Amino acid sequence: NAGVTQTPKFRVLKTGQSMTLLCAQDMNHEYMYWYRQDPGMGLRLIHYSVGEGTTAKGEVPDGYNVSRLKKQNFLLGLESAAPSQTSVYFCASSSWDRGTGEQYFGPGTRLTVT
Amino acid sequence: RKEVEQDPGPFNVPEGATVAFNCTYSNSASQSFFWYRQDCRKEPKLLMSVYSSGNEDGRFTAQLNRASQYISLLIRDSKLSDSATYLCVVAPWASGGSYIPTFGRGTSLIVHP
Numbered sequence: 001n002a003g004v005t006q007t008p009k010f011r012v013l014k015t016g017q018s019m020t021l022l023c024a025q026d027m028n029h030e031y032m033y034w035y036r037q038d039p040g041m042g043l044r045l046i047h048y049s050v051g052e053g054t055t056a057k058g059e060v061p062d063g064y065n066v067s068r069l070k071k072q073n074f075l076l077g078l079e080s081a082a083p084s085q086t087s088v089y090f091c092a093s094s095s096w097d098r099g100t101g102e103q104y105f106g107p108g109t110r111l112t113v114t
Numbered sequence: 115r116k117e118v119e120q121d122p123g124p125f126n127v128p129e130g131a132t133v134a135f136n137c138t139y140s141n142s143a144s145q146s147f148f149w150y151r152q153d154c155r156k157e158p159k160l161l162m163s164v165y166s167s168g169n170e171d172g173r174f175t176a177q178l179n180r181a182s183q184y185i186s187l188l189i190r191d192s193k194l195s196d197s198a199t200y201l202c203v204v205a206p207w208a209s210g211g212s213y214i215p216t217f218g219r220g221t222s223l224i225v226h227p
Contacts, residue, residue, distance in 0.1 A: 042219035101146050105157035
């Protein structure tokens with residue numbers, strides 16, 4: 001049982017390049033989330049999904065796209081990377097049941113855009 | 115005003131001390147409350163859920179005050195290993211029934227010998 005995994009762990013991009021971050025969970029969770037964490041800013045929600053084939057915008061969605069073609073995977077795409085997207089990206093998943101909602105996080109992806 | 119507010123600290127305490135953190139939230143419709151712990155350069159991990167009646171897990175006690183819209187975390191007999199950032203999480207139901215947690219920016223705790 002691996003929980004939540006993220007690939008890659010580290011990446012350096014040049015401005016304008018694109019990339020996809022992959023999140024996978026093996027707990028059969030309905031909900032999946034992508035966050036970014038910057039110093040002094042806490043965790044900010046980028047996009048989330050409440051089930052296979054559904055996605056929705058979070059607090060800071062601009063410059064990112066997501067897809068959830070399979071229940072266990074949630075992809076985050078950067079079409080044209082900008083230095084402002086330098087951050088640590090965390091994926092999380094949680095169960096559907098109201099009142100529980102414990103989130104399980106992946107180890108994070110450290111992205112630098114130069 | 116941010117939806118979930120925490121004092122960023124750092125709280126610098128000696129081993130064995132008791133320390134308390136508060137977290138205030140603005141959405142009175144909030145349904146679920148949690149404390150997460152995050153170690154440096156690591157992912158957040160659930161420390162404990164916060165129930166209306168308050169709850170205790172070993173040296174940790176969490177309380178909820180709905181009238182004043184805050185939750186608290188009390189750590190007794192602090193250990194060096196308690197040094198971390200403690201994140202307050204509040205979860206109202208978003209429109210359509212989606213469960214969208216909101217994180218505070220975290221409170222840094224440093225326990226020294």
